Amino acid sequence: MSDVTTNPYRTSLRTAADWGLVAVALPALAALALPLGVRNGAMLGWLGGTMAPLFLIGAVLAVVIGRSAPKRVWGAWVELAGVALAWLLPVHLLNEGLDLSAGWGVWLFLLAATLLLWRVMGVLAGVPGWTRSVIVPGLFGLGLLVGWEVLVRGFQVPAILLPPPSRIAAALAANAPVLWDDFRQTVLTSVLRGYVMGCGAGFLVAILADRVPFLARGLLPLGNLASAIPVVGIAPIMVMWFGFDWQSKAAVIVVMTFFPMLINTLAGLGNSERIQLDLMRSYAAGYGRTLVKLRLPNALPFLFNGLKINSTLALIGAIVAEFFGTPVVGMGFRISTEVARMNLDIVWATIAVAALTGSGLYGVLAVLERVTTAWHPSMRQR
Amino acid sequence: MTSPNPLDVREATAARQGSDRAASAMSPVVVEARRLSLVYSTADKPVTALSEVDLTIARGDFVSLIGPSGCGKTTLLRVIADLERPTSGQIAIEGMTPEQARLRRLYGYVFQAPALYPWRTVERNVMLPLEIMGIARAERQARAREQLERVGLVGFERKFPWQLSGGMQQRVSIARALALQPDLLLMDEPFGALDEITRDHLNLHLTQLWRATGKTCVFVTHSIAEAVFLSTRIVVMSPRPGRILDVIDCDSLPRERTLDIRESPEFAAIAHRVREGLKEGHSYDD
Numbered sequence: 175m176s177d178v179t180t181n182p183y184r185t186s187l188r189t190a191a192d193w194g195l196v197a198v199a200l201p202a203l204a205a206l207a208l209p210l211g212v213r214n215g216a217m218l219g220w221l222g223g224t225m226a227p228l229f230l231i232g233a234v235l236a237v238v239i240g241r242s243a244p245k246r247v248w249g250a251w252v253e254l255a256g257v258a259l260a261w262l263l264p265v266h267l268l269n270e271g272l273d274l275s276a277g278w279g280v281w282l283f284l285l286a287a288t289l290l291l292w293r294v295m296g297v298l299a300g301v302p303g304w305t306r307s308v309i310v311p312g313l314f315g316l317g318l319l320v321g322w323e324v325l326v327r328g329f330q331v332p333a334i335l336l337p338p339p340s341r342i343a344a345a346l347a348a349n350a351p352v353l354w355d356d357f358r359q360t361v362l363t364s365v366l367r368g369y370v371m372g373c374g375a376g377f378l379v380a381i382l383a384d385r386v387p388f389l390a391r392g393l394l395p396l397g398n399l400a401s402a403i404p405v406v407g408i409a410p411i412m413v414m415w416f417g418f419d420w421q422s423k424a425a426v427i428v429v430m431t432f433f434p435m436l437i438n439t440l441a442g443l444g445n446s447e448r449i450q451l452d453l454m455r456s457y458a459a460g461y462g463r464t465l466v467k468l469r470l471p472n473a474l475p476f477l478f479n480g481l482k483i484n485s486t487l488a489l490i491g492a493i494v495a496e497f498f499g500t501p502v503v504g505m506g507f508r509i510s511t512e513v514a515r516m517n518l519d520i521v522w523a524t525i526a527v528a529a530l531t532g533s534g535l536y537g538v539l540a541v542l543e544r545v546t547t548a549w550h551p552s553m554r555q556r
Numbered sequence: 557m558t559s560p561n562p563l564d565v566r567e568a569t570a571a572r573q574g575s576d577r578a579a580s581a582m583s584p585v586v587v588e589a590r591r592l593s594l595v596y597s598t599a600d601k602p603v604t605a606l607s608e609v610d611l612t613i614a615r616g617d618f619v620s621l622i623g624p625s626g627c628g629k630t631t632l633l634r635v636i637a638d639l640e641r642p643t644s645g646q647i648a649i650e651g652m653t654p655e656q657a658r659l660r661r662l663y664g665y666v667f668q669a670p671a672l673y674p675w676r677t678v679e680r681n682v683m684l685p686l687e688i689m690g691i692a693r694a695e696r697q698a699r700a701r702e703q704l705e706r707v708g709l710v711g712f713e714r715k716f717p718w719q720l721s722g723g724m725q726q727r728v729s730i731a732r733a734l735a736l737q738p739d740l741l742l743m744d745e746p747f748g749a750l751d752e753i754t755r756d757h758l759n760l761h762l763t764q765l766w767r768a769t770g771k772t773c774v775f776v777t778h779s780i781a782e783a784v785f786l787s788t789r790i791v792v793m794s795p796r797p798g799r800i801l802d803v804i805d806c807d808s809l810p811r812e813r814t815l816d817i818r819e820s821p822e823f824a825a826i827a828h829r830v831r832e833g834l835k836e837g838h839s840y841d842d
Contacts, residue, residue, distance in 0.1 A: 447671070449667050450671055450673070452639050452665075452667065452671075453667065454688075455638075455658070456663070456664075456665040457661065457736075458659045459688045467684065467687070467688065468673065471675050551718075554718065
C-alpha cells in the first residue's frame with residue numbers, strides 16, 4: 175500500500191478496493207455463464223471442445239501476475255499480454271468455424287479485456303519518452319484495427335459494406351503495382367506540383383499584398399469567395415481548360431490552396447510586436463531586412479498552419495478532380511472505376527493509401543515545424 | 557525663436573551645429589531640442605504629448621526624464637530616436653536630424669520590455685544589430701562576447717531568452733544596445749517591470765557601466781530614487797500637455813556611486829526637489 179504515501183489524494187475506500195479491477199472482473203464473470211457461439215447449429219459454451227479455456231486461464235494469470243509485479247509499469251506490460259491473448263480468442267473461434275453473432279460470452283469477455291486495456295494505457299501514458307509518444311498511440315491504433323477486424327468478422331458484416339482490415343491489407347498486397355502507379359500519378363505528380371505552386375503563389379502574393387495594402391484589401395474578399403466554391407464545381411472546368419493529365423489536377427489544387435496560404439501568411443506577417451518593429455527601425459533596418467530577420471521568423475507558426483491545412487486539401491482536390499477525367503491511372507480514377515465494378519476491396523485499399531499519404535505529409539510538416547519553431551511557446555521544452 | 561532658456565549655457569555651440577560631422581562629434585552637446593511639440597490626432601480631439609520642450613543634453617551626461625504617466629517622457633525619448641516625428645520645433649542629435657542619426661546608428665535604444673527574439677540564442681540576439689550593420693562574423697562574435705561579459709552574462713551565450721529571468725533578459729537587451737558601440741544610450745524604463753531587489757542591483761550595474769564607458773545616457777523612469785541615484789541631471793516633466801517643469805543638477809553627488817549614497821543628506825535634498833517639482837506639475841490639473 176505504498177500508494178498511500180505517494181498519493182495523498184487517494185481515499186481510503188479506493189486503496190481498500192480496486193474498483194477498476196472489479197469493473198474488469200464483473201463482465202468477465204458474466205461471460206463465463208454465457209455461450210461462445212454456434213457451430214453446426216449447436217450452442218457451444220466455454221468447455222465445448224475449443225481452446226477457449228486456455229485463453230481464459232492465460233488472461234487471468236496475466237492479471238494476477240500483473241497485480242503482484244513490484245512496479246506498476248512492469249505489471250502493465252504483463253496485463254497488456256493478457257489483453258492481447260483475450261483479443262486473440264475470437265480469432266481462434268472464427269478459425270474453428272464458430273458463428274459468434276450470438277456468442278455473448280465472447281463479447282462480454284472482450285468488453286472486460288477492453289476495460290483492462292484502458293487501465294494499462296492509463297499507466298503507460300504516464301511513462302515519459304517513447305512509451306508515451308509512440309507506443310501508446312500505436313497500441314490505440316492497433317486496438318481499433320483489431321476491434322474492427324473482430325467485430326466485422328464476428329457479426330458477419332458483408333464485405334461490400336465494410337471489409338475487415340485483413341482483407342484490405344490483402345487487396346493492398348495483391349494490387350501493389352497498380353496502386354503504386356496510382357500513387358505516382360496522383361501524389362508524386364499532381365499533388366506535389368500543385369501544392370508547391372499553390373502554396374508558393376499564396377506566399378509570394380501575401381508578401382506583395384503586405385507591401386501594397388490595396389492588394390490585401392482587394393484579394394481577401396475574393397479569397398472568401400474562392401474558398402466557398404465547391405471542388406466538384408471547379409474540377410470539371412479545370413479539366414476542360416487544362417486537359418486530362420496532371421495540369422488540370424494541379425490547377426484545382428492551386429485554386430484550393432492559394433487562399434489558405436495567402437491568409438495565413440498575411441496573418442503571420444502581422445504577428446510582429448510594435449516594440450520588435452521599433453527595434454529594427456532603431457537599427458536602420460530596411461523593409462527587406464526587417465522581413466527576413468524579424469517578420470518571417472515570427473510568421474513561421476502561421477506558415478506551417480497554412481501548409482498543414484493545404485496538405486490535406488491538396489490530396490482531396492487531386493482525387494476529386496480525377497473523377498472528372500484523367501489518363502487511365504490515378505487514385506481518384508481507381509476509386510470511381512472500381513466502385514462501378516463493385517471491387518470494394520481495391521477501393522478500400524486506395525482509401526488506405528490516401529489516408530497514409532495524408533498522415534505522412536502532415537507528419538513531415540509537423541516534424542519540420544517542431545524543428546524550426548522549437549522556440550515558440552506552444553513547442554517549448556525547457 | 558529667442559525665448560530665453562536658463563538651462564542652455566551653450567548657445568554658441570548650438571549655433572554652429574550641423575556643419576559637418578567631424579566638427580559636431582567634438583561638440584559637447586549631444587541632443588539639442590528647441591520648442592519641440594508633438595500633437596497626436598485622435599478620433600475625438602488632438603492630444604498634445606509634448607508642448608514647447610527645450611532641452612540640451614551634454615556629452616557624458618546621465619540625464620533622467622521623470623514624471624507621471626502621460627507626461628511625454630517616453631514620447632520625448634522616441635522623438636530623439638526618430639521613432640516619432642515632432643509636429644513643430646527643432647531637434648538635433650550630434651548636429652543632425654534624428655533620422656540622419658538613426659540611419660547612422662548613433663544611438664542604442666533599450667525598450668521597456670527586453671524585446672529579444674525568441675528564436676535566437678542570447679549571443680545571436682546581441683549580434684542582431686551587428687548582422688544588420690553588415691559586420692564580419694568574427695568581429696560580431698568578439699563584440700557580443702565583450703558586451704555579455706560587461707553585463708555579467710558569460711556562460712549564457714547558448715541559452716534562449718525564455719530560459720532566462722526577467723532581469724537577465726533586460727541585461728541581454730542592454731548588451732545588445734551596447735554592441736552597436738553608440739555614444740548615446742537611450743533607455744525607456746528598462747527596469748520598470750522588475751522587482752525592487754533586481755532593480756537596485758541593475759541600477760548599480762548601470763551606473764558602473766556608464767562611468768566605465770563614458771557614454772551619454774538618457775533614461776526614462778517614474779522612480780524618484782532611481783532617477784536621483786543614476787543621474788547627473790534630472791528633467792522633471794508634467795502631463796497634459798507634456799512639458800518640462802524643472803531641470804535639477806546632481807553635482808552635489810559624486811560621479812562614482814554606491815547604493816549607500818541613497819542614505820546621504822545630499823541624496824535626500826535632490827529627491828525632495830524632484831518630489832516638489834512633480835507636486836507642482838500635479839497642481840495644474842487637480
